[in-house]
Amino acid sequence: MIVITSPHLSEERIREIVGHIEKQGVQAHLSRGVDRTVIGIIGKADPHLAEHLRSMQGVENVVRISKSYKLASRDFHPDDTIIDIKGVRIGGDNLVVMGGPCAVETPEQIDEIARLVKAAGGQVLRGGAFKPRTGPYSFQGIGVEGLKWMKDAGEKYGLLTITEVMTPEYVDVCAEYADILQIGTRNMQNFDLLRKLGTIRTPVLLKRGMSATYDEWLNAAEYILAGGNPNVMLCERGIRTFETYTRNTFDLAAVPAVQQLSHLPVIADPSHATGRRELVESMAKASVAAGANGLIIEMHTDPDNSATGDGVQSLFPDQFARLLKELEQLAPLCGKQFSTGKQPAEAFVTWQK
Amino acid sequence: MIVITSPHLSEERIREIVGHIEKQGVQAHLSRGVDRTVIGIIGKADPHLAEHLRSMQGVENVVRISKSYKLASRDFHPDDTIIDIKGVRIGGDNLVVMGGPCAVETPEQIDEIARLVKAAGGQVLRGGAFKPRTGPYSFQGIGVEGLKWMKDAGEKYGLLTITEVMTPEYVDVCAEYADILQIGTRNMQNFDLLRKLGTIRTPVLLKRGMSATYDEWLNAAEYILAGGNPNVMLCERGIRTFETYTRNTFDLAAVPAVQQLSHLPVIADPSHATGRRELVESMAKASVAAGANGLIIEMHTDPDNSATGDGVQSLFPDQFARLLKELEQLAPLCGKQFSTGKQPAEAFVTWQK
């Protein structure tokens, strides 16, 4: 940590600041410039120290040198984290594809989509039973009943399941029915929720807040890791910018950047990042080329009648299947393994009828 | 609502879309342009309809004409909402000033600051007992004990109190000790928290999410109002942009804009919006000139030793008192009433010793 003083600060005040630092059991090392003095702090400082120093009069700036998070950092854990869920490995050189509807709507809907996700070669079924919605009058999700339908569909077709949890009190019931818990963009800094997730061992997919920096995102992961749950994967789903043609701006460079900063797997969500069906396939391929450890993609059999407005960003089943075939070829060139398994042709013929 | 079709859409598909609309019990009115057909929807549509239509193939765009929120809208409630809390009126032509530290630290600290807020002419004591913090290793607040200290200080000096609540399960205990509950920027779309706040009658100060549009902010208020709690005030506290010199970018035009869209009082927070002590006084005055119904300002007696890093944005007590004297003169020119009451001079003499 480096402390930069205000210009022409009195010797007395510099000594007070140094005294403040040394009380913390670390060393202060002074460089006197023409106008300002720079104080280097050597040793392991209490995490509160930077905040305290920034508040002191006579301090112009405090520059962190080491990262503000620890367990999430690649410095701390140089090897890739690989999360093994019932034999599906997430992280490292494996590519995982999660697909399904925005919201679970009926048992038949989720069963049919699960069948199609599996047939196309996906490994995880996504679907929301609790939906975060901007306005109170929008469809808010089916609730626990929807979790059961999804669990049944996942088991029937041999898929893992992922669903969003929005509040600490629902963590346990969601963890009972789903294999992975998704934290949505609006809850990335819902700290009580993060703390609760630290107390369980169910894997968590932590979406980036729509205006969160990489540093804040990794600090949010740190809450879960520090609580004792090492099974965290990150998800880039677009950030909010001035561009409104796409629903969000897909910050795809976050994938390699965060993989360099952290050992946690990074999943890309081209559906929410773009909000437009006609961009999802290109950006899914780009995500794999950028090095993503997986994709989470919306797919729907009947977007005309989807319960939420997200039908507009959902692939049709045949697009989803074609995309996965392309990813199968692309993955090895990007250092990843991915197989769609057996021939899904008939499955989609059935759907197209 | 207006639906714009894709160019050169088939008659058959247009009829399907119209059929979909008319099933909702509203009328569809077609304008055929050169390339596209525009479908006007007349009558009171179900709030889900826009979402459904946006998902349909052949729909290029859906433009809302009426607002997506109702109870929060000035169309619905043309007069200003005035919230009366123990005789302090918030809203309309009254100016309210809330002051205090970022965090409650000790009983002595909050008592001393309460005395200074009162002496300067403030009406509400602010202070956090539960702190939302980016990283898990930062100071997280004193907890319920802090609420008690603040309540005692408020009662002793005749101040209302406001404190942040971060999770539904703490709403009741916070409402027991504080007069106003603050919802922080990270929780503006914590929908379970909003729903819980709708079930009580304690006034709520709803801070704008750091990347929330006015529309999303008013929809968040709508959750509370729709639950049955009419006592909502809004707080502009800066948004996140590319400019990093200030902690946030103070979108002060939000004050008159949201007052035109809504009847709810709008409070300005120049401390968090700028994050720099030396900008707070100017921007507090600007907030009043822009028409704010109140201010929430950080003030600390000893920022060198504040528990959080927010000391850097806290006014000193003498700055706070001087500012309130200036606001007393400014308010009447801006259509607002504000009085600092009796002479606070001695109070600050005491502090300065």
Add this chain to the structure above:
Amino acid sequence: MIVITSPHLSEERIREIVGHIEKQGVQAHLSRGVDRTVIGIIGKADPHLAEHLRSMQGVENVVRISKSYKLASRDFHPDDTIIDIKGVRIGGDNLVVMGGPCAVETPEQIDEIARLVKAAGGQVLRGGAFKPRTGPYSFQGIGVEGLKWMKDAGEKYGLLTITEVMTPEYVDVCAEYADILQIGTRNMQNFDLLRKLGTIRTPVLLKRGMSATYDEWLNAAEYILAGGNPNVMLCERGIRTFETYTRNTFDLAAVPAVQQLSHLPVIADPSHATGRRELVESMAKASVAAGANGLIIEMHTDPDNSATGDGVQSLFPDQFARLLKELEQLAPLCGKQFSTGKQPAEAFVTWQK
């Protein structure tokens, strides 16, 4: 300047970096931390040095301590710059109001508006003869003829004039007809234009780029100052963010912030910043309360027939006159002087007929 090395960098590479620094005739001062070495640079470094160092392998970060601009900085020139144009003082404790249409349209239009600006107490007539327009098919301005009409109107009513110049080759002709040259947001980093403006002495109003930081904005001013023209004023006109309800986001904290960083006058433009007539009055008052040295406001007698779409943000003449009356009262409470002069009542009666 401080250089932070990559973690665990070899001694040899650290020596190479230090050698690179010392070749520039400045001193390098090393602090060795646990993982990284921090190199403080003492003395007056060549401005290129930071860039060079940032490019070197083994350098993780370079932190500037002194500012990247000099002549624009308050450190260099502690007193406010006051620009005196034919007796109108811009800067310091004087408040200047510039008003007029987006575009000069006809001699009659600009004459009538000039009369109304003067009657209301404004000191400067604004109007564009060359218009920067997003699309090539929009109205691009009247050209040099419009400059002449505006000059005539300014002289007739005793107003200074300001107009936008978009390209180096038009600087001389614009300076011949107008008292102040305005540089628009899209040209803030048109460096050839800035250099050309450095060669003349006509005062320049430099609008902030719509995504420019304070630092970039002051560096743009530095181009003009370094060329030899000391008569630069800055103009905050809103930045681009995710919020679309207002045309731009008015970063009003830029006014006091930049006044602290620089000695140059800062003018606020609430018309472009909000893009909505119904917000201009509030934000004009807020600008004065924030400490602005002046305002530039669009006013039009017939927005139904304005040549550009900016009618929507233009005040009507009676609103403009009422606003200036309010500013006359507000200014002294904000440390500024402003007088609307004689009774403008009849003037506006005339217009209203």
Add this chain to the structure above:
Amino acid sequence: MIVITSPHLSEERIREIVGHIEKQGVQAHLSRGVDRTVIGIIGKADPHLAEHLRSMQGVENVVRISKSYKLASRDFHPDDTIIDIKGVRIGGDNLVVMGGPCAVETPEQIDEIARLVKAAGGQVLRGGAFKPRTGPYSFQGIGVEGLKWMKDAGEKYGLLTITEVMTPEYVDVCAEYADILQIGTRNMQNFDLLRKLGTIRTPVLLKRGMSATYDEWLNAAEYILAGGNPNVMLCERGIRTFETYTRNTFDLAAVPAVQQLSHLPVIADPSHATGRRELVESMAKASVAAGANGLIIEMHTDPDNSATGDGVQSLFPDQFARLLKELEQLAPLCGKQFSTGKQPAEAFVTWQK
């Protein structure tokens, strides 16, 4: 175009607005809703009309239905534009790679880098002779002399050349020496420069403004096309957001989005978009997977001694060569053709010595 009136607007005012519309020779079609009237405009309206209407009192909103640009639109020109420059085809299914230093520094430097670009399989040599720099004291480029050195190097190794032009008066000399003219992000809306480029036939690479929407970017291209120069390619180089870890935020979804909106080739610039060497390779591959028609990449043999700070984002020659080998494999899976030609191994052995 659709005009939405203010709520409860008088019949008289609606008639005036309709009269205004019909005077333009187009038809107005009214839909009367509960509160507002919607006026559909049918026929080919003058481009000024939307602006006029937006300024009229009683108009709440104007929604464009057709695009604001024409020649740049895929509706107007359904087939991909392919620009053939001395046999190198840019656009369609061909992938083009442009490489070279940020700035031309010496004849030897540009000769050596040209040799390495060619050896790796690149087709175009990039290099700046005129540099747009934030501050006036930074290195501003070599000038015309640099253009000559680059032309010589390009001819010697059989590479096309591309260089940035910053001002209309330099367009002719740059076009004399370079095959493609680059317009930088700060000049995307330098309309005089765009108009000048419309008068020549030299191909132009138009970089996206750092806060430009797709619509503004395509309107900037429209200026050049409308002037008569059909040889325009677009370049996504990152936009400005709140994230500062990367130099800009690479909006890679702009590639397929703009390709759907327009027929012009889209080139991606992962160097400026990320500003970090360690992210360039991943994002170059992602760009090809997203469907980019080409890449422009910074490469330098000696970043320690680069003239600008952009060394930090320059690949080393061996990284550049390895990347192009990978792209050769990736391109066919993404519908593109790209060949690195003969074995470049010895070339890079030479450099590594």
